[in-house]
Amino acid sequence: MDRDAIASIRGAHREPGFGTMSVEDLVSIEGLIAAHRPASFLEIGTASGLSAAVIAHMLEEHGGERLTTVDLLDHFYADPSREAGFVIPLAYPDGKVAVERRTGWTAADVVAAGATYDMALVDGGHVHPWPLIDTLCVNVVLTGPRLVLQDDLTLFRRQPNGRGVGPKFLFDQFPESHREVFTSGGGNLFAVSLDLPPERIERIALDAFALPWTLTRKIPEDVVDKVQGVLDEHYSATLSQAFATCCATFNKPNGQYFRPRKSS
Secondary structure: OOHHHHHHHHHHHOOOOOOOOOHHHHHHHHHHHHHHOOOEEEEEOOOOOHHHHHHHHHHHHOOOOEEEEEEOOOEEOOEEEEEOOOOHHHHOOOOOOEEEEEEOOOHHHHHHHOOOEOEEEEOOOOOOOHHHHHHHHHHHHEOOOOEEEEOOOOHHHHOOOOOOOHHHHHHHHOOHHHEEEEHHHOOOEEEEEOOOOHHHHHHHHHHHHOOOOOOOOOOOHHHHHHHHHHHHHHOOHHHHHHHHHHHHHHOOOOOOOOOOOOOO
16 A cells, blocks of 8 residues: 555544554554565554554555454543444455454453464553553464564653653663664654564563553453463463562552652
8 A cells, every 4th residue: 555545544534533643654554564464463452443444454455364453442442432443344344354353352362362463563551561561462472573563652752641651661671673663653653573582572571560650540450360361371480470569569550659758
């Protein structure tokens, strides 16, 4: 797909408040899909479904077969009267790519489902540690070039409270050789390569989990249990225990774990 075709689909279905990726960022994704020709694609964070629909068009053009998009919410976060992914059947009707929408799912549920994917986009919760959790789960199911696209690297700069620092925290832990920023879209989209030794990925996760979490609400216990299960099964006991320890400290809205120092 060329830039005009991408812009046309995006322009026809985007509404104010959608928070959809820019045309330039979508063009960057198209370039990676054209280069690597993934048969399957996973998106974490459906929202309106506009990005998923555009990606489905890209996959079809380059021989892709299936797209799975998941969202913890059953509704579009910006308009609760609409279901998550409502744009997909409007912007990608009757296409050749099989599009699977799953609501009430996290990346941990994707691991439990057992399917594998050639490429992925993480664009769900941006508070720390959600991008890290999503990436660790994607690592389990990712094949192909093991590239994970990540959105909103610069979000924390645009938020007065800085809570959306999760993508930045994740980016900073990866070596320069295994991360790339797409500057054409203002540096908001980036990719990390998970083609690293398992012990290096664990080191990245250990360091990132230890950074203060910036949650706006507590991660529900059932979701914590699912993530803990992924770590128990697919990672070391050290990382699994570190997650449990950090949950005990940080799994509460940001600020509750900071206490003013008593004066002497």
